[in-house]
Amino acid sequence: MSVISGLKALYGQDVPAVQVQLQKTKKEFEGHLTLVVFPFLRMSKKGPEQTAQEIGEYLQANEPAIAAFNVIKGFLNLTIASSAWPFSMYPKSRGHKGAER
16 A cells, blocks of 8 residues: 555554545545545654645655645545546546446
8 A cells, every 4th residue: 555655655664554544535625535644643753734745745756546635734635546547437537328327
């Protein structure tokens, strides 16, 4: 998982996968997935915004699936690149009409 690799690269810490909390981004914010960064503040020794910014920059530089990111307080909102989505999830964007319900 790229978040775990990023935390190791940025802060020299191994993090168990259960500590990485990814949630669907709330509709009022831009992004697809949100990473809660509060569990990583002790290892980063920085505030939530700076920690989220560093992790976001790492992911955008090292993970092709991340198209963009933004930081809202202690939350890192990630936008997934359209090329990373499986065809079946967004058939209308590829001209397929069978998925409309």
